Amino acid sequence: MRIFKNKDLLFELIKRDIKSRYKQSFLGYVWVILVPLINLLILSVVFSFFIRIETGDIPYTMYLFAGLVPWLFTSTAIVSATTSIVQNTSLITKVALPKEVFPAAAIFSKTIDFSLNFVIMMSFMVYFGVSIKWTMALLPLIFVIHFVLILGIAYILSSINVYFRDVENVIGVFLSMWMYLTPVLYPPEIVPQNLRPFFDLNPMTALINSYRDIILFGRTPSWQNLLYSFVAAFVVFFIGGLIFKRLSRNFADVI
Amino acid sequence: MDSDKPVVIFNGVGKRFKKERKLLLKEALVDIFKPGKSEYFWALKEISFSLKRGDTLGIIGKNGTGKSTILKLIAGVMFPDEGKVTVHGNIAPLIELGAGFHFELSGRENIYLNGVILGLTRSEIDKRFGSIVKFAELEDFIDTPIKHYSSGMYMRLGFSIAVHTDPDILLVDEILAVGDEAFQRKCFKKIREIQTMDKTVVFVSHSTDLIREYCNKVMLVENGEIALLGDPSKVIAAYKR
Numbered sequence: 001m002r003i004f005k006n007k008d009l010l011f012e013l014i015k016r017d018i019k020s021r022y023k024q025s026f027l028g029y030v031w032v033i034l035v036p037l038i039n040l041l042i043l044s045v046v047f048s049f050f051i052r053i054e055t056g057d058i059p060y061t062m063y064l065f066a067g068l069v070p071w072l073f074t075s076t077a078i079v080s081a082t083t084s085i086v087q088n089t090s091l092i093t094k095v096a097l098p099k100e101v102f103p104a105a106a107i108f109s110k111t112i113d114f115s116l117n118f119v120i121m122m123s124f125m126v127y128f129g130v131s132i133k134w135t136m137a138l139l140p141l142i143f144v145i146h147f148v149l150i151l152g153i154a155y156i157l158s159s160i161n162v163y164f165r166d167v168e169n170v171i172g173v174f175l176s177m178w179m180y181l182t183p184v185l186y187p188p189e190i191v192p193q194n195l196r197p198f199f200d201l202n203p204m205t206a207l208i209n210s211y212r213d214i215i216l217f218g219r220t221p222s223w224q225n226l227l228y229s230f231v232a233a234f235v236v237f238f239i240g241g242l243i244f245k246r247l248s249r250n251f252a253d254v255i
Numbered sequence: 256m257d258s259d260k261p262v263v264i265f266n267g268v269g270k271r272f273k274k275e276r277k278l279l280l281k282e283a284l285v286d287i288f289k290p291g292k293s294e295y296f297w298a299l300k301e302i303s304f305s306l307k308r309g310d311t312l313g314i315i316g317k318n319g320t321g322k323s324t325i326l327k328l329i330a331g332v333m334f335p336d337e338g339k340v341t342v343h344g345n346i347a348p349l350i351e352l353g354a355g356f357h358f359e360l361s362g363r364e365n366i367y368l369n370g371v372i373l374g375l376t377r378s379e380i381d382k383r384f385g386s387i388v389k390f391a392e393l394e395d396f397i398d399t400p401i402k403h404y405s406s407g408m409y410m411r412l413g414f415s416i417a418v419h420t421d422p423d424i425l426l427v428d429e430i431l432a433v434g435d436e437a438f439q440r441k442c443f444k445k446i447r448e449i450q451t452m453d454k455t456v457v458f459v460s461h462s463t464d465l466i467r468e469y470c471n472k473v474m475l476v477e478n479g480e481i482a483l484l485g486d487p488s489k490v491i492a493a494y495k496r
Contacts, residue, residue: 015364021358090355095332250334
């Protein structure tokens with residue numbers, strides 16, 4: 001992939017994003033941790049006191065956290081990657097660059113947030129007395145599949161957004177719909193049996209289930225989940241790459 | 256490398272744009288139901304020329320005649336709809352200085368950012384860093400966020416980074432208008448130096464004095480076509496008429 005030939009460019013773009021993101025804000029990078037914690041607080045109050053969601057031996061807050069951290073990576077990475085081409089208009093129209101580094105840099109930069117949040121989540125596990133399992137060693141595998149899926153989606157959305165800015169307007173609605181269709185707030189078992197085949201078509205469902213398996217339950221993810229998310233991620237990535245390649249040729253003309 | 260071999264070749268190049276840009280899905284959908292309504296205009300038509308090493312080409316013409324589009328085609332940012340553009344060697348675009356700057360970051364951080372954007376590796380920038388700062392005369396401000404720079408200061412920084420990329424082809428689009436006279440003189444001295452190293456320079460400028468002084472070829476563009484190409488004094492005389 002050309003991205004790795006341009007690792008210096010990629011590195012500088014990630015650095016730019018991280019350094020500039022919270023400049024002139026009082027709490028700075030603390031926001032990366034604060035936002036998920038506020039989300040977690042609100043959701044766990046609503047779903048463990050007002051509407052009770054049963055999660056067995058695992059405290060609901062912990063169950064939610066293990067799904068919310070990977071989900072927030074999905075949504076923040078997609079939002080920022082979608083606008084990554086349009087936000088670099090001045091560069092795209094002036095310098096011949098490998099344009100595929102822009103969405104990739106946006107996602108890599110959110111990967112750093114994801115890792116920070118992961119560490120916070122582990123400290124919550126200690127607090128809630130949930131032991132840290134050896135299956136956590138499978139994290140890199142699941143994360144790579146997750147990353148490839150998001151990169152593929154980002155290639156599709158960021159390139160179409162150059163032509164139709166409607167994409168960046170609709171993305172918020174699309175993501176919240178997607179979140180409710182993914183078992184982030186609830187266990188997949190509460191979905192009616194006859195709807196499960198459709199529900200399981202969502203590759204994020206397989207990924208969130210796998211994350212919970214290795215983080216909370218100490219079991220290896222089912223091979224169906226792994227295989228399905230792997231195949232789906234690479235198909236999306238392949239299609240995304242083709243669309244991006246096709247559309248990126250005319251970015252400077254239409255942007 | 257054979258010095259007579261052209262480094263930039265335009266062969267019957269045409270570039271068209273859509274007359275109206277459809278930014279909203281709604282408008283694009285309307286278009287689907289009204290087929291044949293997409294209208295194009297040709298920004299460039301039948302452009303053919305070639306440049307050798309050591310050539311300095313000045314492009315003149317009224318606003319909106321396609322001068323900048325020619326630079327963008329050389330830079331590889333845009334692609335022709337007709338004909339063929341061939342470019343040998345690496346290009347440093349000086350189009351609107353500071354395109355890759357981030358205002359919240361310091362001068363130092365921006366040198367690295369801009370350097371990799373123009374195709375240098377980080378270790379190459381490490382080696383040239385001192386020289387870039389010295390040429391830009393920003394030793395005292397290099398760790399200041401560039402949002403506090405004056406327009407002359409970041410013009411200096413942008414110019415310095417671009418010429419330090421050691422380009423085979425330097426593209427200059429109306430940039431030397433800002434900045435004080437002393438620095439302008441320094442920039443032109445640097446451009447002279449680049450010329451003597453047998454590099455190729457392409458200028459877009461309204462200043463016929465500059466063009467006369469620095470170019471060995473001048474192209475007059477009118478309505479997307481080459482009206483005249485050749486000896487500076489002849490072309491400039493025709494332009495002024």
